[in-house]
Amino acid sequence: MSLLNDILEFNKTFTEQREYEKYQTSKFPDKKMAILSCMDTRLVELLPHAMNLRNGDVKIIKSAGALVTHPFGSIMRSILVAVYELNADEVCVIGHHDCGMSKISSKSMLEKIKARGIPEERIETIKYSGVDFDQWFKSSFDSVEASVKDSVDVIKHHPLFPENVPVHGLVIDPKTGKLDLIVNGYNN
16 A cells, blocks of 8 residues: 555544544644744654644744745745734744754755656756756755854844844754754844
8 A cells, every 4th residue: 555545544534533623723823933943854743842832832834954045935935924924923943953954965966866867958957047056955054053043044134024023043952852042032
């Protein structure tokens, strides 16, 4: 049986037994916070538990590396929606130790893209269209603390971001759940 079939079969039972009822909440975060976190699988359950969060407490936005790479991209748009439409009064950027994004290179990514069957001609067409793969896949960072500070900076200095909303930066240990404060948004 395929993974999708397993999911759909489980979901049928889940809905028939009304398991969803224990997860019901409103679309507005109870703790009025939006969190930008890495999409690392180790953080799916660890991060909320390490922060004493339950379903409905916060808006969690996920991106590879918890990076805001473009001030007018989808991550920043999601943060602005959380603040203006969903009543988030604080934002928290949470990176983590041992992040895979710290080691990614555009050369390696392009090799894997080609190995999965994407033709060289398509890649060249994209390059010709003005996409700089080195910049687009840019994520390699020496310090997770520095990358968190950079993302906090992009958010805090965005021209549409309100000055009175604190933006915090933390780093979590994916083994223990320990949080280290990098930027205290109340002090900025």
